[in-house]
Amino acid sequence: MMSYLFPMALRSAWNRRFTLGLTLISIALSVTLLLGVEQLRHDARQAFEQSVSGTDLVIGARTSPVQLMLYAVFHIGEATNNIHWQAYQEIAANPAVAWSIPVSLGDSHRGFPVLGTTAAYFDHFRYGEHQPLQLRKGKRFVGIFDAVIGAEVAAKLGYRVGDHIVLTHGSGGLAGQRHDDKPFTVTGILAPTGTPVDRTVHVSLAAIEAIHLDWQGGARMPGFDIPAEYVQKFDLTPKAVTAILIGLKNRAGVFRMQRQVHSYTQEPLLAVLPGVALDQLWQVVGVAEKVLLAVSVMVVIVGLCGLVAVILASLNERRRELAIVRSLGARPADIFALLTIEGLFIAFAGTLLGIVLLYGLNMGLAPVIQSHYGIVMTTHAVSMDEVRLIAAIAGVSLLASLVPGYGAYRLSLADGLTPKV
Amino acid sequence: MMTAAIQIEHLQFRYPGAVRDCLHIPQLYIKAGERVFLHGPSGSGKSTLLGLLGGVLVPDSGEITLLGHKLSQMRATARDRLRADCVGFIFQQFNLIPYLSVMDNVLLPCRFSRQRNMRAQDAGQDAVRLLEHLDIAPDLHAQQASRLSIGQQQRVAAARALIGRPGIIIADEPTSALDADRQLAFLELLSKECKAAETTLLFVSHNHRLAVDFDRMIELPGLNRAERGGVV
Numbered sequence: 312m313m314s315y316l317f318p319m320a321l322r323s324a325w326n327r328r329f330t331l332g333l334t335l336i337s338i339a340l341s342v343t344l345l346l347g348v349e350q351l352r353h354d355a356r357q358a359f360e361q362s363v364s365g366t367d368l369v370i371g372a373r374t375s376p377v378q379l380m381l382y383a384v385f386h387i388g389e390a391t392n393n394i395h396w397q398a399y400q401e402i403a404a405n406p407a408v409a410w411s412i413p414v415s416l417g418d419s420h421r422g423f424p425v426l427g428t429t430a431a432y433f434d435h436f437r438y439g440e441h442q443p444l445q446l447r448k449g450k451r452f453v454g455i456f457d458a459v460i461g462a463e464v465a466a467k468l469g470y471r472v473g474d475h476i477v478l479t480h481g482s483g484g485l486a487g488q489r490h491d492d493k494p495f496t497v498t499g500i501l502a503p504t505g506t507p508v509d510r511t512v513h514v515s516l517a518a519i520e521a522i523h524l525d526w527q528g529g530a531r532m533p534g535f536d537i538p539a540e541y542v543q544k545f546d547l548t549p550k551a552v553t554a555i556l557i558g559l560k561n562r563a564g565v566f567r568m569q570r571q572v573h574s575y576t577q578e579p580l581l582a583v584l585p586g587v588a589l590d591q592l593w594q595v596v597g598v599a600e601k602v603l604l605a606v607s608v609m610v611v612i613v614g615l616c617g618l619v620a621v622i623l624a625s626l627n628e629r630r631r632e633l634a635i636v637r638s639l640g641a642r643p644a645d646i647f648a649l650l651t652i653e654g655l656f657i658a659f660a661g662t663l664l665g666i667v668l669l670y671g672l673n674m675g676l677a678p679v680i681q682s683h684y685g686i687v688m689t690t691h692a693v694s695m696d697e698v699r700l701i702a703a704i705a706g707v708s709l710l711a712s713l714v715p716g717y718g719a720y721r722l723s724l725a726d727g728l729t730p731k732v
Numbered sequence: 733m734m735t736a737a738i739q740i741e742h743l744q745f746r747y748p749g750a751v752r753d754c755l756h757i758p759q760l761y762i763k764a765g766e767r768v769f770l771h772g773p774s775g776s777g778k779s780t781l782l783g784l785l786g787g788v789l790v791p792d793s794g795e796i797t798l799l800g801h802k803l804s805q806m807r808a809t810a811r812d813r814l815r816a817d818c819v820g821f822i823f824q825q826f827n828l829i830p831y832l833s834v835m836d837n838v839l840l841p842c843r844f845s846r847q848r849n850m851r852a853q854d855a856g857q858d859a860v861r862l863l864e865h866l867d868i869a870p871d872l873h874a875q876q877a878s879r880l881s882i883g884q885q886q887r888v889a890a891a892r893a894l895i896g897r898p899g900i901i902i903a904d905e906p907t908s909a910l911d912a913d914r915q916l917a918f919l920e921l922l923s924k925e926c927k928a929a930e931t932t933l934l935f936v937s938h939n940h941r942l943a944v945d946f947d948r949m950i951e952l953p954g955l956n957r958a959e960r961g962g963v964v
Contacts, residue, residue: 315843319829326831631826638786638823640816640844642809727788728821729779729904 316636316645320652323632327625334614334621335661341614342665342704343672345607349700350669352600359593362506363556363585365437366412367565370394370402370572371554373579377595380588383414383554385507386424389482390416393551398578402555407568409560410435413552415519418478418490423464425478425512427519427549433459435558438506448472449499452515455542458495459513462503470497476512478522490522493539517547611704615658615711622654622715626722630730633719638728643720650719654712662704735800737900737932738762738785743794744958745784754780756958757794760950764799764899767926767933769943772952778936781952782904785934786819787811799899816845820893820931822903822922827889828877835859835873838891841898848896855895862891866921882909883918890922900932907942915942 324331363369363384371379372392381387403411412435415427433444433451449472452459460470470476474497480488495514503509521542525535537545559565565584572582626633633646641649693701740760746753755777762768772778783789784796787803788811796803799818803811820841828837838859842849852858863873866887877885886906893901903922907915919935923945926933935946943949 315840319832322831323829632829634823635827635829637788638815638821639840640812642812644809727779727783728786729782729823 316641316649317652319636320649320656323629323649324653324656330621330625331657334618335657335664337617338611338614338658338661339664339668341607341611342662343668345604345611345704346666346669346697346700347672348600348603348607349697350673352604353694353696355600356593356597358505359596360586360589361439362589363436363438365435365441365558366556366585367559367562368557368568368572368582369554369585369588370557370580370582373581376581376583376588377592379554379581379583380585380592382416383556384585384589386416386426386511390553393553394555394580395551395578396549398575398580399552399555401575402557402572405568405571407559407561407564408557410558412436412556413516413549414554414556415516415549415551416553418480418519418522419482420464420476420478420512421468422482423461423510423512424482424507425514425519427514427516427552429516432513436508436556438504438508442504444504444508445502446499447502449497452498452513452518454496454498455515455518455521455547456493456495456539457498457514457518459499459501460497461501461509461511461513463509464512465497465500470500472497472500478512478514480526492536493522493542516549516552520547520549521545612707614661615707618654618657618661619711619714622650622657622712623718626650626715626718629719630722630726633723634726634728634730637723637726643724646723647716647720649716651712651716654715655708658708658712659705662701662708666701735764736761736797737764737766737799738934739795739797741795741797743784743791743796745780745789745791747780753792753958755784755791755956757781757955758957760955762932762934764932765930767923767945767947768935769946769949770934770936770952771938771940771943771949772936773938776952777956777958778904778952782821782902782936785902786821787815813845816841817847818899820895820898820901822886822889822893822901822906824905825882825886825909827892828880828885830876830878832877833874834863834868834877834880834888837877837888838863838895840892842896845896848898850896852896858895859891862894862925863888865925866891883911883914886910886918887921890918890925894925894929894931897929897931900934901926902934902936904936905938906935907937908939915939916944920945 369379369383371383372390372394374391378388382390399411399413402408410431412428412431416424418425430451436444446459447462449459458476464470475494476497477494478490480490495518501508524542524545525532525537559568569582569584572580636649637646738760739762740757742759743755743757744753745755780789784791785798787806791804798814801814806814829840839855842852842855849855860870860873864870868884868887868891872880872884877888880888886909889906893903906922907918910918919942923933
């Protein structure tokens with residue numbers, strides 16, 4: 312008998328389509344924001360966790376595991392100490408070790424970190440789902456002053472194979488700290504990976520040695536210049552590296568290897584399991600994403616509050632309408648349902664529109680985001696987390712819609728058949 | 733023997749928190765098919781009586797019987813259903829749902845009450861017939877109710893109250909928003925239709941001038957034994 316209330320609720324809502332439409336759009340946008348942030352969080356975390364894979368241990372001078380990961384994998388900050396070349400050789404020669412990548416950091420190029428390494432880096436470094444690095448253009452470094460740059464470096468600075476670049480001592484910024492006497496040639500550009508590799512300039516360990524031949528204690532030695540063409544005459548074996556990435560023949564031996572590194576007597580070393588350390592690191596940087604999520608949750612709540620306010624505000628001018636419906640035999644419970652259905656309908660339609668909007672944006676923006684920020688926006692099916700969020704939005708919408716429903720219920724009980732307007 | 737359309741016995745009603753009764757009606761008896769003018773100046777407890785007859789308010793004591801149904805023995809939901817099935821209301825003004833068409837407005841009671849839908853047989857046809865009798869041109873049927881003049885709106889409201897022969901029609905100052913010369917014309921139309929459908933009409937107004945062509949006139953102030961000055 313009261314089934315006509317539902318189409319009536321729709322007709323009534325259509326009659327107020329302008330204000331309700333605006334409310335619907337604000338809910339849609341807030342839902343898009345919330346789900347977008349959730350997706351971005353998911354993808355950022357994935358990109359973060361996949362910044363290194365297949366590496367069993369990351370080894371550096373003794374410091375905190377998080378700091379070691381920060382400079383060895385993310386090339387952020389600086390190492391407090393280096394590892395002597397002797398120690399590197401001993402670790403590399405350990406029978407349990409399948410491969411090792413020495414990493415030497417400390418220089419930069421226009422804000423991008425410079426990483427000195429060996430060919431092993433291109434052979435063994437893996438990211439994501441065990442993907443190897445791929446050259447998009449050119450070839451690996453062969454000569455001393457060859458450089459292979461990451462995709463983002465190439466894109467931001469507009470470099471092409473054959474371009475000449477000058478490295479800067481330290482993280483840059485100080486004048487006169489440029490290694491401008493020994494320019495490098497870009498020989499290769501890596502394909503984008505969505506990891507810190509994209510932001511890195513790769514050169515050989517020998518090159519790092521060579522550009523610092525005439526340097527002492529972080530500064531160029533006055534009156535002592537070694538031109539680029541003479542560096543070959545010197546012994547370019549590195550004296551130290553910043554960190555080592557190693558892969559084991561048998562992963563089961565990882566804790567034994569870790570203990571061996573920790574008990575190395577010549578110098579204090581630290582070996583961390585990247586997965587564990589990345590988790591720790593995420594706890595630190597993850598605060599930002601939680602704040603972001605909290606803010607977008609607030610935005611959704613604001614959107615729903617707007618909905619409640621709009622419907623409540625409309626109640627007064629609809630008192631007569633409600634009294635008419637009541638005189639026609641509607642129960643107070645029907646009035647309650649009428650207003651609750653209206654709120655729910657707007658909230659659900661808004662949520663649906665928000666989801667559609669998000670997926671539309673996703674498809675449109677995914678290539679842009681990937682190329683600019685290296686975050687792969689996966690257009691996956693709706694994830695469990697998203698389903699939970701959507702369910703939560705629906706639950707809160709229901710609660711919010713009960714407010715105008717209850718308001719109308721009270722009003723219609725008080726007004727009866729003759730609204731006091 | 734004819735049953736009473738409206739029967740009130742020892743009715744007492746007081747608003748919560750009020751110190752005095754608002755209504756105290758020892759007895760009121762309106763036969764089925766009777767057309768009664770109830771004169772009530774403002775403040776005489778008119779709205780309260782309408783609420784009680786509509787089953788929206790519940791008396792503190794006494795009994796209201798509508799077409800043989802004792803309201804005091806019914807739950808709120810059943811009273812709401814009885815109102816839908818058996819009572820057609822016409823109010824002062826703004827009787828129509830503004831965003832529905834004239835036709836949809838007239839058909840509303842048939843959507844809310846299966847009984848009235850069945851009694852109307854072909855509800856659509858019945859609506860057309862009633863609208864015609866009440867001087868609403870067919871080209872207005874599809875119009876949005878809010879586009880109509882107030883006089884037209886009141887006549888549509890009368891058609892809505894009449895559709896599906898509810899048994900009782902309660903009109904609360906339905907002419908007060910109309911021009912003086914239109915008031916009697918409206919009253920005449922309404923009266924004629926009620927007569928034709930053998931529907932009981934309780935016409936409530938403060939305007940004595942309208943009390944023509946009724947079977948009976950009742951003074952609410954005389955009927956109501958509650959002391960004046962109470963909360964109304």
